[in-house]
Amino acid sequence: MGVNLSYLIKYHKAVKGDLKKIDNMSKLRVKKAIETRLVVDPEKYGQPLKGNLKGFRKLRVCEYRIVYKVVEDEITILGIRHRREVCKAIEKREN
Numbered sequence: 001m002g003v004n005l006s007y008l009i010k011y012h013k014a015v016k017g018d019l020k021k022i023d024n025m026s027k028l029r030v031k032k033a034i035e036t037r038l039v040v041d042p043e044k045y046g047q048p049l050k051g052n053l054k055g056f057r058k059l060r061v062c063e064y065r066i067v068y069k070v071v072e073d074e075i076t077i078l079g080i081r082h083r084r085e086v087c088k089a090i091e092k093r094e095n
Contacts, residue, residue, distance in 0.1 A: 007039050010076045014093055018080045026062055030080055033061045042070045052091050 019027060037045040038059060046057035046068065056078065059066040065086040068077045079090045 006073060007042065007070075008074045009034065009039065010074060012076065012078045012093055014089075015077055015080055018089075021082075022064065022080065026064060030061050030064060030066060033059060033066065034077075038066070038068065038075055042068065042075050049087075053087060056090070058086070 019030075022030065042057065042059075046059045046066075048054075049056045049058055049067070053067070056067055056069050059068070060083075063083055064080060065083050066077060067079045067081075067086055067090045068075050078093055079086060081089050
């Protein structure tokens with residue numbers, strides 16, 4: 001199975017609010033991680049989540065986590081939050 005280099009990125013509507021809480025330097029790091037890692041190979045770079053968030057993956061960027069789901073050639077980003085609060089926030093968005 002080859003690597004798909006053309007993933008479509010979609011964002012949950014609440015991600016905009018997540019980004020407002022992040023400083024500018026961290027926003028740049030998150031953007032770079034999405035462009036250089038997620039779009040290239042989301043399965044390789046992200047770790048699978050367990051429990052209520054099984055089926056989702058997370059990508060660590062400094063103290064923040066990008067939580068996303070991959071379906072075929074589409075990546076849906078459900079949240080970009082501080083590591084301490086990411087799981088609770090995402091569970092609320094998915095239910």
